[in-house]
Amino acid sequence: KAGVTQTPRYLIKTRGQQVTLSCSPISGHRSVSWYQQTPGQGLQFLFEYFSETQRNKGNFPGRFSGRQFSNSRSEMNVSTLELGDSALYLCASSPILAGVPGELFFGEGSRLTVL
Amino acid sequence: DAKTTQPNSMESNEEEPVHLPCNHSTISGTDYIHWYRQLPSQGPEYVIHGLTSNVNNRMASLAIAEDRKSSTLILHRATLRDAAVYYCILGVSGSARQLTFGSGTQLTVLP
Numbered sequence: 001k002a003g004v005t006q007t008p009r010y011l012i013k014t015r016g017q018q019v020t021l022s023c024s025p026i027s028g029h030r031s032v033s034w035y036q037q038t039p040g041q042g043l044q045f046l047f048e049y050f051s052e053t054q055r056n057k058g059n060f061p062g063r064f065s066g067r068q069f070s071n072s073r074s075e076m077n078v079s080t081l082e083l084g085d086s087a088l089y090l091c092a093s094s095p096i097l098a099g100v101p102g103e104l105f106f107g108e109g110s111r112l113t114v115l
Numbered sequence: 116d117a118k119t120t121q122p123n124s125m126e127s128n129e130e131e132p133v134h135l136p137c138n139h140s141t142i143s144g145t146d147y148i149h150w151y152r153q154l155p156s157q158g159p160e161y162v163i164h165g166l167t168s169n170v171n172n173r174m175a176s177l178a179i180a181e182d183r184k185s186s187t188l189i190l191h192r193a194t195l196r197d198a199a200v201y202y203c204i205l206g207v208s209g210s211a212r213q214l215t216f217g218s219g220t221q222l223t224v225l226p
Contacts, residue, residue, distance in 0.1 A: 035216075042216055042217065042218055042219075044216070045215065103161040104214070105161070106158030106160065
């Protein structure tokens, strides 16, 4: 069974640019969530999508946005990049939304460096 | 949000049991306790989760205190591949997909 796939794995951008990251969840998983990991702040929740709708959102500025497509694939976008946006961006998929919590399956992440 | 407290680091010898503690004194009645681990250069990996009763799976056991204010992840026989950062997380009630990760415990396994 294929795992969660994130692309690109590595990318370098400059301040002010924008970036789009992609996540393909495990087949059959309809919930996709995104996390930012930095050495200083650790792993922080960005947002969660289910059935093309954003269901939860973390405490990040509006420059961070996302969407989910009908095939459950998700993208996140960061506009007007700042140096502090340099981080590992992790995507996780899950087969269920409500009720008893299940397992999150994480991808290997997209490492963004902002110069 | 309820917070967890874990030791920054722990060491264990290979093939010995490891007990990783976690304090969560402000846990609410419906918060699940999740454990994930992150190996170097990889995304976090699910280990186990529970609500009130102790739980076992092929990877580990989770012992939950009767008052639920603390829990312990037990690796029965540590291997070198178990060296990772272990996160104890309280799932937001009703949703497992918005997890607040703390700083975790860096487990070092000595050969």
